[in-house]
Amino acid sequence: GNSVTQMEGPVTLSEEAFLTINCTYTATGYPSLFWYVQYPGEGLQLLLKATKADDKGSNKGFEATYRKETTSFHLEKGSVQVSDSAVYFCALIGDSGGSNYKLTFGKGTLLTVNP
């Protein structure tokens, strides 16, 4: 079945530092890949996505590139802010309908950014 492995952390950075959170996946075919963010006390929000190989998803200064050759979708941001403190989840969804069409999540990475 499909699976997602992400750096578990926690990760603690100073403001304006560079962020990388690694994510690799196992899936058949061509899944769609996602990063979701969960701010304290809230539900999950889609941060960015990529639906085919070599696509780059980007939003709010975050980026991730769908690398099929390395089955990876690493999240990066050049300069983090205190407001980026949250839990980040890497996820995938299968490329066909039926029983393959379900979101599979990594375990999440807690990011804390200090001023």
Add this chain to the structure above:
Amino acid sequence: DAGITQSPRYKITETGRQVTLMCHQTWSHSYMFWYRQDLGHGLRLIYYSAAADITDKGEVPDGYVVSRSKTENFPLTLESATRSQTSVYFCASSEYSTVNTEAFFGQGTRLTVV
């Protein structure tokens, strides 16, 4: 209001009681999902549904029951609650697409079993 809503937001129940968590979406998405979130485990899929009257087990279905008689509703029932079912539960919905896939999440239900 358009969106996906869960109720209740918070629930405390006793061991052995039956409890139902509600999920309602207004987009007529075909797919709906129930996840539980626990520290150290991330989000684990409990059940999902591809359409009304079609449901499938996820990773951790034991102790849970679902139904989907209408496209917009996907209730999750704990038939006899146990302390191990204390968790935060998230409902999500999505429409199958090969080019514009996205899942939308509710705000979650925090369930405590005492």
